[in-house]
Amino acid sequence: MGRHVLVTGGAGYIGSHACKALAAAGYVPVTFDNLATGWAEAVKYGPFEQGDLLDRAALDAVFAKWQPIAVMHFAALSQVGEAVAQPGHYWRVNVGGSLNLIEAAAAAGCMDFVFSSTCATYGDQDGVVLNEDTPQRPSNPYGSSKRAIEEILRDFGVAHGLRHVIYRYFNVAGADPSGEVGEFHQPETHLIPLMLDVVAGKRAALTLHGTDYATPDGTCIRDYVHVSDLVDAHVLGLQWLEAGKGNRVFCLGTGAGFSVREVVTQARAVTNQEVPMNEGPRRPGDAMQLVSGSARAVEELGWRPTRSSLQQMIGDAWRWHQNGHYDK
Template identity: 70%
Template sequence: MAEETVLVTGGGGYIGSHCCKALRRAGYTPVAFDNFVTGWREAVRFGPLEEGDLSDRARLDEVFARWKPVAVMHFAALSQVGESIRDPGRYWRGNVSATLNLIEAATAAGCLDFVFSSTCATYGEQDGVVLDEDTMQAPINAYGASKRAIEDMLRDFSISACLRHTIFRYFNVAGADPDGEIGECHVPETHLIPLVLDAISGRRDAITIFGTDYKTPDGTCIRDYVHVCDLVDAHLAGLEWLRQGNSNRVFCLGTGQGFSVREVIEAASRVTGQPVPVLEGARREGDATQLVCGSTRARTELGWDPQRSVLEDMISDAWRWHQRGAYKN
């Protein structure tokens, strides 16, 4: 019997590639769909590649007809908050319009199970609270707004076309495949842990702390981190949730605790055994003091257990990958 296929948009990206590996291990054939604007061909190694853009409906129809996937796992997105403020049109086209194309192609092909990688940026500035699925959504930039719009689209298509969906909201993803096959690589890099590791390895002069006067124990911002392997485990559990006939559901993924910038830097120094060159800068506009989310629903209903989401483990796995060097498409 042939393996069932799952279409993974953004399958050459950081989270998408890890999801493809997890799908392969679970017995599916992951079909990576990517335009490689931010993804990497080198990361597509666990199943077939279909190169294309989500704005190309004909290409999507071709891929659905060829592979007949049982589900879509949608990771492809533009995700830089600052860029979304400067150029909101790019985010409404690249995230919302493109996803509408994908949803319409999926429903036309009868592929009605849809797992969506959303974001806690849909909540906007809600400082100092533990966010959950019932927290009011009030995005403050085009990135968060575009993801919120996609959530709304999924709701509407669940009514009109019986599209079943699970939605995952989360903050910072960290770590890498413990086997060292794939990892985190962005151009430009904007995520704290790889930036710290760049500073340790000499790829950048120093890491800058933006703001040291926040009302936190050490004066720096606090953020929630989830290991990428824990994250994709939740997405696979969300897929099985749908395939077992359960209803549409939203899940937040986080530890509910978070770590400060200084805590991340100090942990990286301990893990690598090397000092971290640090500069202190002014606050950045729009940075909240503390952003964390809970995961009670995911733990209870999906049985999600984020065992690798320990700061030292995330940094250790990332460091192992980091020492290999960047992808080269």
């Protein structure tokens, strides 16, 4: 038996890239996913167990079958607007599912846990570079649910010795440069794939959600990180725990923020095509500016986000967009 790592949400965008990185690092990723937003075709690098985090018996069976040495937890609902409209759904799925998973891991003696959290736990703190010491003040139920899971992990660390690395990250973009896996959601809500749909003629225009923010060009500013850089950090986090270095929180971003209009300008340059745009109202729960301070990940983990230029993120996403899609 190899060193198995249970990857929840491994059929999704970030989870599938993480499975590739884990396999390359010598682990066997075991994907656990209910396929609500993931794709069976994205599970390429290890076994697939279809199941739901709200089903504790299914989780116990998977821990017994594979005896994973660690959990990498990506599975979550993650749309801010939906969370504002359906808070109960988000608390039930994200927090209830995570509690089931954490309890099952502790019961099985699987004590290394890498958690995909979010900068949404900080809320809207404009003009601040967000790092691990910034107070968490989530402004929507998605951010609140993720903060709650962080607190559950800390409590289980005290009570049961569960070890954790928590990653708070920002806007993830791009695709595996080889084209094996990529970003594909139905419905799509992320800026770069929406923009590329417009370029490819699959949508008439890109809607700018708010053009009256107090930013240089009126649109929101976000910190983008390449998905392959992001999952490299998750493997480093797993190795951090294996080395016995203790519980830690890391922010993952580049420290550079780009506005929506700046991303569109770069997309025009990469694709050599126009991006028609419409101006729309702000979305509920959206923060004006979210930029990461990632010095801790660089200094302590040795993480290097080498692929996270806008040009490469959009270029890799564009190649995937032209060639690779999943089918339900």
